Amino acid sequence: MNQFTKFENISTANALISKALEFKADPHMHPNKGQGKRLGLIFLNPSLRTRVSTQIAASNLGLESFVLNMDKDTWALEMHDGTLMNKNKVEHIKDAAGVLGSYFDILAIRAFPSLTNKQEDTSDFILKQFIQYSGVPVVSLESAVRHPLQSLADMVTIRENIPSGKKPKVVLSWAPHIKAIPHAVANSFAEWSMGCDYDLTITHPEGYELDEQFTQGADIQYNQNKALEDADFVYVKNWSAYNPYGKILAVDEDWLLTEKKLKKNKKAKVMHCLPVRRNLELGDDILDGPRSLVQAQAKNRIFAAQAVLDGILS
Amino acid sequence: MNQFTKFENISTANALISKALEFKADPHMHPNKGQGKRLGLIFLNPSLRTRVSTQIAASNLGLESFVLNMDKDTWALEMHDGTLMNKNKVEHIKDAAGVLGSYFDILAIRAFPSLTNKQEDTSDFILKQFIQYSGVPVVSLESAVRHPLQSLADMVTIRENIPSGKKPKVVLSWAPHIKAIPHAVANSFAEWSMGCDYDLTITHPEGYELDEQFTQGADIQYNQNKALEDADFVYVKNWSAYNPYGKILAVDEDWLLTEKKLKKNKKAKVMHCLPVRRNLELGDDILDGPRSLVQAQAKNRIFAAQAVLDGILS
Amino acid sequence: MNQFTKFENISTANALISKALEFKADPHMHPNKGQGKRLGLIFLNPSLRTRVSTQIAASNLGLESFVLNMDKDTWALEMHDGTLMNKNKVEHIKDAAGVLGSYFDILAIRAFPSLTNKQEDTSDFILKQFIQYSGVPVVSLESAVRHPLQSLADMVTIRENIPSGKKPKVVLSWAPHIKAIPHAVANSFAEWSMGCDYDLTITHPEGYELDEQFTQGADIQYNQNKALEDADFVYVKNWSAYNPYGKILAVDEDWLLTEKKLKKNKKAKVMHCLPVRRNLELGDDILDGPRSLVQAQAKNRIFAAQAVLDGILS
Numbered sequence: 049m050n051q052f053t054k055f056e057n058i059s060t061a062n063a064l065i066s067k068a069l070e071f072k073a074d075p076h077m078h079p080n081k082g083q084g085k086r087l088g089l090i091f092l093n094p095s096l097r098t099r100v101s102t103q104i105a106a107s108n109l110g111l112e113s114f115v116l117n118m119d120k121d122t123w124a125l126e127m128h129d130g131t132l133m134n135k136n137k138v139e140h141i142k143d144a145a146g147v148l149g150s151y152f153d154i155l156a157i158r159a160f161p162s163l164t165n166k167q168e169d170t171s172d173f174i175l176k177q178f179i180q181y182s183g184v185p186v187v188s189l190e191s192a193v194r195h196p197l198q199s200l201a202d203m204v205t206i207r208e209n210i211p212s213g214k215k216p217k218v219v220l221s222w223a224p225h226i227k228a229i230p231h232a233v234a235n236s237f238a239e240w241s242m243g244c245d246y247d248l249t250i251t252h253p254e255g256y257e258l259d260e261q262f263t264q265g266a267d268i269q270y271n272q273n274k275a276l277e278d279a280d281f282v283y284v285k286n287w288s289a290y291n292p293y294g295k296i297l298a299v300d301e302d303w304l305l306t307e308k309k310l311k312k313n314k315k316a317k318v319m320h321c322l323p324v325r326r327n328l329e330l331g332d333d334i335l336d337g338p339r340s341l342v343q344a345q346a347k348n349r350i351f352a353a354q355a356v357l358d359g360i361l362s
Numbered sequence: 363m364n365q366f367t368k369f370e371n372i373s374t375a376n377a378l379i380s381k382a383l384e385f386k387a388d389p390h391m392h393p394n395k396g397q398g399k400r401l402g403l404i405f406l407n408p409s410l411r412t413r414v415s416t417q418i419a420a421s422n423l424g425l426e427s428f429v430l431n432m433d434k435d436t437w438a439l440e441m442h443d444g445t446l447m448n449k450n451k452v453e454h455i456k457d458a459a460g461v462l463g464s465y466f467d468i469l470a471i472r473a474f475p476s477l478t479n480k481q482e483d484t485s486d487f488i489l490k491q492f493i494q495y496s497g498v499p500v501v502s503l504e505s506a507v508r509h510p511l512q513s514l515a516d517m518v519t520i521r522e523n524i525p526s527g528k529k530p531k532v533v534l535s536w537a538p539h540i541k542a543i544p545h546a547v548a549n550s551f552a553e554w555s556m557g558c559d560y561d562l563t564i565t566h567p568e569g570y571e572l573d574e575q576f577t578q579g580a581d582i583q584y585n586q587n588k589a590l591e592d593a594d595f596v597y598v599k600n601w602s603a604y605n606p607y608g609k610i611l612a613v614d615e616d617w618l619l620t621e622k623k624l625k626k627n628k629k630a631k632v633m634h635c636l637p638v639r640r641n642l643e644l645g646d647d648i649l650d651g652p653r654s655l656v657q658a659q660a661k662n663r664i665f666a667a668q669a670v671l672d673g674i675l676s
Numbered sequence: 677m678n679q680f681t682k683f684e685n686i687s688t689a690n691a692l693i694s695k696a697l698e699f700k701a702d703p704h705m706h707p708n709k710g711q712g713k714r715l716g717l718i719f720l721n722p723s724l725r726t727r728v729s730t731q732i733a734a735s736n737l738g739l740e741s742f743v744l745n746m747d748k749d750t751w752a753l754e755m756h757d758g759t760l761m762n763k764n765k766v767e768h769i770k771d772a773a774g775v776l777g778s779y780f781d782i783l784a785i786r787a788f789p790s791l792t793n794k795q796e797d798t799s800d801f802i803l804k805q806f807i808q809y810s811g812v813p814v815v816s817l818e819s820a821v822r823h824p825l826q827s828l829a830d831m832v833t834i835r836e837n838i839p840s841g842k843k844p845k846v847v848l849s850w851a852p853h854i855k856a857i858p859h860a861v862a863n864s865f866a867e868w869s870m871g872c873d874y875d876l877t878i879t880h881p882e883g884y885e886l887d888e889q890f891t892q893g894a895d896i897q898y899n900q901n902k903a904l905e906d907a908d909f910v911y912v913k914n915w916s917a918y919n920p921y922g923k924i925l926a927v928d929e930d931w932l933l934t935e936k937k938l939k940k941n942k943k944a945k946v947m948h949c950l951p952v953r954r955n956l957e958l959g960d961d962i963l964d965g966p967r968s969l970v971q972a973q974a975k976n977r978i979f980a981a982q983a984v985l986d987g988i989l990s
Contacts, residue, residue, distance in 0.1 A: 076398065084704065086732065096437055096458075100428055100465055104400065107426060112735060114728055123724055132955040134854050139951035143963070144724075147950065147974040151728055226448050322461065323453035327446040335457070346461040390712065410751055410772075414742055414779055418714065421740060540762050636775065637767035641760040649771070660775040 049359035053175060053188040054196050055236070055243040061203065062244075067355035068204045068348065075108045075354070081361050082111025088152035089115045089189070092125070092174065093160040097322060097346055098189050098197070102156060105353035109361065114152070118144075127174060141177045149182030154360055161192035161230050163294030169193070170259070185360045187353075195232040198321050199240040201352035205345045206246070206281055209317055215247055216280035221272060222252030223329035224303050225286035228294050233321050234287045235262040242266060251275035253299045259290050272303060276313060281341075283319045284330050306331035310339070317341050363673035367489060367502040368510055369550070369557040375517065376558075381669035382518045382662065389422045389668070395675050396425025402466035403429045403503070406439070406488065407474040411636060411660055412503050412511070416470060419667035423675065428466070432458075441488060455491045463496030468674055475506035475544050477608030483507070484573070499674045501667075509546040512635050513554035515666035519659045520560070520595055523631055529561055530594035535586060536566030537643035538617050539600035542608050547635050548601045549576040556580060565589035567613045573604050586617060590627060595655075597633045598644050620645035624653070631655050677987035681803060681816040682824050683864070683871040689831065690872075695983035696832045696976065703736045703982070709989050710739025716780035717743045717817070720753070720802065721788040725950060725974055726817050726825070730784060733981035737989065742780070746772075755802060769805045777810030782988055789820035789858050791922030797821070798887070813988045815981075823860040826949050827868040829980035833973045834874070834909055837945055843875055844908035849900060850880030851957035852931050853914035856922050861949050862915045863890040870894060879903035881927045887918050900931060904941055909969075911947045912958050934959035938967070945969050 055061060071077060087106050089099060099115060106113040118125065125144055126137035133140065148155055157178050161169035175191040188196055210216055218241045220234060239262050241248045248266040250258070257268070269275040276282060284305050289295045304327070310316055318339045324330050334340055369375060385391060401420050403413060413429060420427040432439065439458055440451035447454065462469055471492050475483035489505040502510055524530055532555045534548060553576050555562045562580040564572070571582070583589040590596060598619050603609045618641070624630055632653045638644050648654055683689060699705060715734050717727060727743060734741040746753065753772055754765035761768065776783055785806050789797035803819040816824055838844055846869045848862060867890050869876045876894040878886070885896070897903040904910060912933050917923045932955070938944055946967045952958050962968055 086735075088728070094437065096430060096432070097461060100402070100430065100462075103428060104465060107400075114731060116724060116728065118724070123722065126954070130955070130960060133953040134956050138953075140954050143950055143952060143954075143970065146971050147725060148728075150971060150975045151732060151978070322457055324457060325447040325452070326440070326454050326457075327444070328448050332444060342457065343460050343464060347464045350465065408751065410744060410746070411775060414716075414744065417742060418779060421714075636771055638771060639761040639766070640754070640768050640771075641758070642762050646758060656771065657774050657778060661778045664779070 049356070049362070050185050051179065052196060052356045052360065053186065053191065054194050055199070055239045058243060058245060061240065064200055064355045064359065065204050065207050067358060068200065068351040069207070071108070071351040071354045072348070078109055078358060080110045081358060082106065082109040085111050085153040085361065086151070087111050087113040087154045087156060087357070088148050089113055090148065090155060090157045091115070091117050091119055091189070093119050093158050095158055095189065097349060098158065101349035102189065102353045104350050105357055108354055109357055111357060111361070127177065141174070142181050145178045145181035149184045152184060154185050154187065154357070155182050156187040156189050158189035159191050163228050163230065163288060166293040187356060187360070190232055192230070193232055194236040194239070196236055197349065197352050197356065198233055199236040200356065201345055201348040202237060202283070202319060203240050203244055204348045204352055205319065205341050208344065209341060211280055215245070217278055218246045218248050218281045218283065219275050219279040220248065220250045220283045220285065221275065221305060222256055222303060223284045223286045223305065224299065225325060225329065228288040228296055229286045231258060231287045231290060234258055234285050237283055237285070238262045238266060249275045253297065253301065253303065255297045256287065256289055257291070258287070273309065276309060276316065279313060279316045281317050281319060285320065286329060304328065304331060305334060307333040307337065319345055322346055363670070363676070364499050365493065366510060366670045366674065367500065367505065368508050369513070369553045372557060372559060375554065378514055378669045378673065379518050379521050381672060382514065382665040383521070385422070385665040385668045386662070392423055392672060394424045395672060396420065396423040399425050399467040399675065400465070401425050401427040401468045401470060401671070402462050403427055404462065404469060404471045405429065405431050405433055405503070407433050407472050409472055409503065411663060412472065415663035416503065416667045418664050419671055422668055423671055425671060425675070441491065455488070456495050459492045459495035463498045466498060468499050468501065468671070469496050470501040470503050472503035473505050477542050477544065477602060480607040501670060501674070504546050506544070507546055508550045508553070510550055511663065511666050511670065512547055513550040514670065515659055515662040516551060516597070516633060517554050517558055518662045518666055519633065519655050522658070523655060525594055529559065531592055532560045532562050533589050533593040533596045534562065534564045535589065535596050535598050535619060536570055536617060537598045537600045537619065538613065539639060539643065542602040542610055543600045545572060545601045545604060548572055548599050551597055551599070552576045552580060563589045567611065567615065567617065569611045570601065570603055571605070572601065587623065590623060590630065593627060593630045595631050595633060599635065600643060618642065618645060619648060621647040621651065633659055636660055677984070677990070678813050679807065680824060680984045680988065681814065681819065682822050683827070683867045686871055686873065689868065692828055692983045692987065693832050693835050695986060696828065696979040697835070699736070699979040699982045700976070706737055706986060708738045709986060710734065710737040713739050713781040713989065714779070715739050715741040715782045715784060715985070716776050717741055718776065718783060718785045719743065719745050719747055721747050721786050723786055723817065725977060726786065729977035730817065730981045732978050733985055736982055737985055739985060739989070755805065769802070770809050773806045773809035777812045780812060782813050782815065782985070783810050784815040784817050786817035787819050791856050791858065791916060794921040815984060815988070818860050820858070821860055822864045822867070824864055825977065825980050825984065826861055827864040828984065829973055829976040830865060830911070830947060831868050831872055832976045832980055833947065833969050836972070837969060839908055843873070845906055846874045846876050846909045846911065847903050847907040848876065848878045848911045848913065849903065849933060850884055850931060851912045851914045851933065852927065853953060853957065856916040856924055857914045859886060859915045859918060862886055862913050865911055865913070866890045866894060877903045881925070881929065881931065883925045884915065884917055885919070886915070901937065904937060904944065907941060907944045909945050909947060913948065914957060932956065932959060933962060935961040935965065947973055950974055
């Protein structure tokens with residue numbers, strides 16, 4: 049494996065899920081796998097869970113990691129070719145990625161979308177330029193379009209909780225938010241759920257349709273209550289509109305998920321990638337009750353990252 | 363030891379002081395004590411000395427440490443139960459503490475008081491919630507109410523400089539400042555000095571009385587000159603009023619400590635936790651002269667933290 | 677070697693260049709040289725390349741490194757003796773340097789000039805005070821006056837590309853910029869180039885003369901085209917005026933370096949310390965073409981720092 053930026057195929061995904069579960073059982077299984085190698089963690093946006101879980105994963109493999117926060121004005125990167133750099137951008141991504149690629153054996157990069165320039169965002173042009181100019185394996189820590197490490201951790205969590213002998217019904221349920229939120233987690237969750245051959249329903253208010261490349265094959269349902277029927281897993285997540293891009297639309301119905309909405313579905317487990325806005329996206333009753341898998345998902349971020357780094361080091 | 367948030371009892375304190383002095387003599391006495399374990403250092407407020415000294419202490423024990431600065435707006439924590447999170451707080455302390463507790467074996471937390479909400483501050487509700495929701499041992503790196511690692515380092519420094527065969531007279535002397543400063547260092551110094559059975563005098567302008575739970579048993583003296591007589595150790599520190607809470611009161615007298623005020627007391631050693639406002643709290647003549655123990659205190663922060671981490675790892 | 681803040685003499689420089697090239701060939705030649713020792717990296721200004729390359733250099737030697745960013749308002753240092761500290765500066769450099777010197781075996785410090793107070797800047801008073809009060813070896817990570825680690829890396833890069841059997845002609849060529857930029861890189865490049873006995877030409881618009889202590893012995897040339905003739909190495913760099921200090925002067929001619937300006941000089945290699953403003957300081961055609969040594973310079977920062985740390989540890 050020389051890149052980890054999206055779902056590739058079901059056999060790779062299953063191998064990563066199995067490897068993650070092996071690392072969960074024995075995190076120090078390969079303590080010297082990364083010895084003498086270095087991982088650069090490049091953040092163009094803030095991070096807490098992603099940074100720490102990836103650093104712990106690296107440490108479990110004996111891989112030295114370095115964090116670079118480039119989300120401050122002082123290191124604003126110019127992304128466009130041929131620009132006359134006489135504004136506030138101090139360094140071109142070409143030069144920065146080249147240097148970082150010469151300092152590190154693996155780069156892991158977080159680059160959120162602008163939510164204002166749809167063409168640039170959907171081309172994942174920041175991530176792609178890091179890949180192009182760094183010359184080393186790149187792991188996405190959430191790009192404009194996808195958050196594959198989160199989805200891998202989610203798939204590990206589903207695998208741990210899957211009802212035996214059944215293809216699970218997975219529901220991705222839109223939730224309210226006060227800010228315009230990227231599509232990456234929702235896109236990747238859809239991509240991985242269907243890629244892993246789960247039965248996926250996506251429920252959201254009309255107008256919140258995701259990019260079709262990620263939702264083809266899923267059941268789109270505007271009625272949340274109907275979508276929740278018989279669900280084995282409900283993944284709660286906000287995203288902004290894809291069209292008009294990055295906008296928050298007026299929504300009259302109540303999309304907050306609470307126990308009341310699941311009272312007829314005793315078995316459903318509830319997931320969220322965190323951080324979660326309590327009582328806006330998800331009710332306290334669910335988050336503090338036995339349905340919640342959110343802490344398990346967060347813990348599994350370590351082992352998802354470890355499986356990926358192990359694969360790249362192999 | 364499963365928690366380090368305050369003075370417990372004299373035998374525990376004496377054991378920690380002795381252990382710290384052992385580590386000072388041989389920092390690498392237990393180089394593998396923390397092997398395979400991880401310490402998360404969570405800062406809700408800035409830190410320099412505390413962060414570095416604790417990281418060095420951890421490293422001396424082979425304990426891997428990770429710093430998380432959560433004092434930026436991007437990770438503002440919601441602290442109150444049942445809140446509808448539709449404002450600027452992005453994550454609830456319940457969820458964050460749960461995740462951090464699942465990533466780390468020990469958490470060390472800095473959480474300053476607001477100095478505006480007395481009830482919340484004096485209940486130490488941030489520290490308590492981290493303890494409640496993280497499920498792992500917690501070390502205070504200064505909470506709203508106490509700064510026990512500083513006080514332990516102070517007690518180590520007093521032990522090193524104590525006049526033999528005598529119960530020392532310790533004076534906590536209020537100093538001027540331009541900002542409203544928390545009570546934590548003063549509270550803890552009083553708690554530990556009396557807990558270690560030293561003769562404590564607290565001197566400050568009228569109106570600057572500390573919370574009585576920390577000062578019972580101490581001699582309160584409004585006349586600084588009188589308080590300084592026969593002092594063995596003078597601990598200089600500013601704090602804001604406890605009542606009215608967090609306010610700066612008008613003070614007419616001169617409370618800056620200089621050599622002139624100590625000219626009749628040749629033996630007194632002078633202490634301060636740093637950072638110190640020179641010539642506002644303490645004169646250059648004292649800080650740059652032989653009375654000053656401030657550098658020794660700062661150095662002892664390493665060994666205080668090392669004794670505490672060693673105790674938790676045992 | 678007990679300090680690394682400037683060019684000392686040609687034999688020391690040559691030994692460092694050779695050592696850096698040895699480390700480039702075998703970075704893990706001395707993996708335990710720094711064992712049990714600690715390096716504190718103190719940044720009063722932002723850094724990316726310098727921080728990471730120095731941390732990697734330290735790691736290659738088994739030297740543990742800690743980063744302290746003191747460029748935030750919260751830790752603004754008071755630099756002047758005898759000040760009444762009742763303003764926004766929270767700690768005196770005396771106290772901070774003393775503590776840092778007691779925590780670390782080596783300190784490395786970045787302290788940019790103000791560009792407003794010429795006397796303070798040109799006395800390098802921040803760097804000098806860290807040296808005076810810390811009591812441990814100090815490495816400059818760029819001070820107000822010099823950037824010696826950059827220059828050492830530059831000299832390593834020149835050595836790697838030097839035409840055999842010839843004293844190379846080195847040209848330091850001023851470039852446009854939108855901000856007032858320090859003189860440190862230019863000063864040091866002049867100091868090291870002439871110190872290493874290279875033939876140095878400095879070309880810049882009239883008015884941009886550098887401090888004479890660094891330019892004595894160099895050929896000063898106001899005509900860029902003439903300066904570029906027969907150059908073996910062209911080092912492109914902006915700096916603000918030295919007199920009037922820190923100002924940007926109106927310049928009518930075109931000082932951007934492009935292939936067109938070098939069309940008669942096929943052999944010239946082009947250097948820049950990065951970050952570079954593309955198409956303002958240096959054209960894309962040069963940066964993306966075969967003349968450019970900028971990535972090699974950046975990579976050599978690791979081995980320059982490693983040679984210096986190795987020397988201090990010896």
